[in-house]
Amino acid sequence: MFKKWTNGLSKCELFKGITEEELNLVFCCLKPKVNTYERNELVTIAGEKYTGLGIVMSGQVVVTKENAAGNRVILAVNGPGEMFGEMSAFSGDGVWPVSVVARAACTVMFLPAGKIICNCERLCASHRQLITNMLEIVSGQALVLHRKLEYLTIKSLRGKISTFLLEQYKEANCTTFTISMKRNELADFLNVSRPALSREMCRMRDEGVMQFQGNSIKIKELEALKEMVE
Amino acid sequence: MFKKWTNGLSKCELFKGITEEELNLVFCCLKPKVNTYERNELVTIAGEKYTGLGIVMSGQVVVTKENAAGNRVILAVNGPGEMFGEMSAFSGDGVWPVSVVARAACTVMFLPAGKIICNCERLCASHRQLITNMLEIVSGQALVLHRKLEYLTIKSLRGKISTFLLEQYKEANCTTFTISMKRNELADFLNVSRPALSREMCRMRDEGVMQFQGNSIKIKELEALKEMVE
DNA sequence: TCAATACGGTAACCGTGGTTACCAAAAGTG
DNA sequence: CACTTTTGGTAACCACGGTTACCGTATTGA
Known part of the structure; x- marks a missing residue:
């Protein structure tokens, strides 16, 4: 089903410890959406409606943040397997906190946030792993922001x-x-x-x-x- | 067992959706440590060995961050039920990323990080809730840092x-x-x-x-x- | 292959905000 | 109550870094 993005999928920490078979079942449940973008095209715009956890399948994106004064700050440069918007998936106000721009032509998968945390019966094991992975990832992201704070201070x-x-x-x-x-x-x-x-x-x-x-x-x-x- | 801190415990988001009975079982498993501090006493020192997720039971603490240049930035002022060090629990390098000072005499509970995520049989339901809560909290924390970034930029x-x-x-x-x-x-x-x-x-x-x-x-x-x- | 664009070094100007120092009022403390 | 400490307003000085503008060199793309 998602064979052509094996590279992006296998690199993604969110699916760590989940076999390819289980992954197919997970995708049947989560129903991810996949879009493609050209270089410099906007993937997300800060302030617009949240469309779900983003995972780069191929290419490269730049995650940026703009403040009211219009100063732009680069938060990350993400390649295959890397994610963005993970913070807002479980605790956001329903809007994108960052703007994401395609740095090169790229393919991006969006996972609906609500479906990750819900407990359906047949995916129990994988779901648990998914949530645990998510915890580790979001903690890591928080630490990255923390480190970013060090630069700005x-x-x-x-x-x-x-x-x-x-x-x-x-x-x-x-x-x-x-x-x-x-x-x-x-x-x-x-x-x-x-x-x-x-x-x-x-x-x-x-x-x-x-x-x-x-x-x-x-x-x-x-x-x-x-x-x-x- | 922990009756005297009911106030701090009930206010803590980490235990949201967990009954008092279950909580006692959870504590038997997690074996938290509780310390008391006087005003201006250091609760944690950035860079020292991580002692586990901190939860304020009573009093008030100030969470601060110092950069190499010695500039101090206040990240939060935490009262009963509020936590600190949640980012490092699951994705840290084993040291405190922040310094915490008692703003008033206070009592602090430390939860060993590894025990939160481990899966023991009898606490399955509560554990799952605990992890889900944790996910929401850490995501929220990441968003707070994100907002902090807005000020600094x-x-x-x-x-x-x-x-x-x-x-x-x-x-x-x-x-x-x-x-x-x-x-x-x-x-x-x-x-x-x-x-x-x-x-x-x-x-x-x-x-x-x-x-x-x-x-x-x-x-x-x-x-x-x-x-x-x- | 040439034109267009992106990239990055350089210089002059000047405004914002850090630094320091001082003082007065408020709040603790014996 | 007098004393100390904390808090916060004020002023002078000046350095750091933003701004702008220009130009030479790489990259890119038709």
């Missing part, structure tokens, strides 16, 4: 950059690494203006703290960088 | 104040209301400095947009305020 631009670089360094476990965001995306992520980001990065380069060309970055003075976080 | 101080006042107004459903935070707490909440907050509030007062004395606030020009959000 840093006041100095240099502090934000330093924190970001140190996290990337910790993840790569190497002083040379490539970041996945373009400059203006990074600026959005850190909630600063693009020219200001560029200016400060070049200053740090001129001071010998780091080097970069394009998205490839090399930390030159790790200790100096750590002190800039504060 | 507002760049102008006036925009932050206006947004805050409008939310208070909406909650009180009246142009006159009392806020629960002192000036320096509000400054922390909005992530600005106290003198700057004071300065801007007085400017808004002088412009005739609002009035205030102490924590009592009166909005004079609602429409003007709404325009200041942007």
Whole structure:
């Protein structure tokens, strides 16, 4: 039934521990809707009616948030198997809290929220697993938001950059690494203006703290960088 | 067994839909730990070993987050029945993501995280309810963080104040209301400095947009305020 | 292959808000 | 009741970063 998206399905944490057979039964019950989108097309619009938990089957989407002043903040870049709108599925006010844009042509599956939590008899085991998975995922999402808060509460631009670089360094476990965001995306992520980001990065380069060309970055003075976080 | 905290227990959303009888059985299985704290005493310290889901039985605690630069941000003020650390229970790295301080003398119950999710036979029904409740709560928490993000992404101080006042107004459903935070707490909440907050509030007062004395606030020009959000 | 668009570095200007310091009123505390 | 501590308003100073504008280089697409 959903064979062509095996990739997206198998990568999705929501279905972790559920066999392909059981999954088919689950889908018969949940009746997901599947849509396709072109690059830059709007998948969801913040404030509009909630259409259910979104799961990217193929392609890539950007999850963004706009405040009243019109500042856009990137919350996530999601690929196959990754979800969005999971927070609103069980505790929302029925509207999308985020806007989602197709970063590349993509296929997205929407699961009706109410059906995940309801208890039908024949799917008991899978349902239980589904709910437990959901719990783990939503907790994880909350922690991501929490981490995002850490960035936004840093006041100095240099502090934000330093924190970001140190996290990337910790993840790569190497002083040379490539970041996945373009400059203006990074600026959005850190909630600063693009020219200001560029200016400060070049200053740090001129001071010998780091080097970069394009998205490839090399930390030159790790200790100096750590002190800039504060 | 836990009669003396009936107030805290009955107010807690985690136990919604579970009778007092069942609750006793649940507690026999979960084996919660209960501690008491004096005013200003530290309940948890961010970064230290996670001790389990915290539920306030009596008194009041302040949940705070400190970033590397030492800026403190108040995430919540929790009273009886309210919880903290719910995000880390199921998807944390085993350490407290927040610091919690007793705002008044208080009693706190800690539920071991692993035991909530495990499936013992005799508590099946209550367990299922507990997990479902947990899902709803954690989703709600994620949305709160999401809302918090909205404040922090507002760049102008006036925009932050206006947004805050409008939310208070909406909650009180009246142009006159009392806020629960002192000036320096509000400054922390909005992530600005106290003198700057004071300065801007007085400017808004002088412009005739609002009035205030102490924590009592009166909005004079609602429409003007709404325009200041942007 | 060429035109259009996206991307990113640079510079000048200046407004917002952080910092510091001081003071007066209010609230605890012996 | 006097004393200390907390709270919050006020003012001067100035640095950080937003804004705008421009330009060279990559990418993209017809």
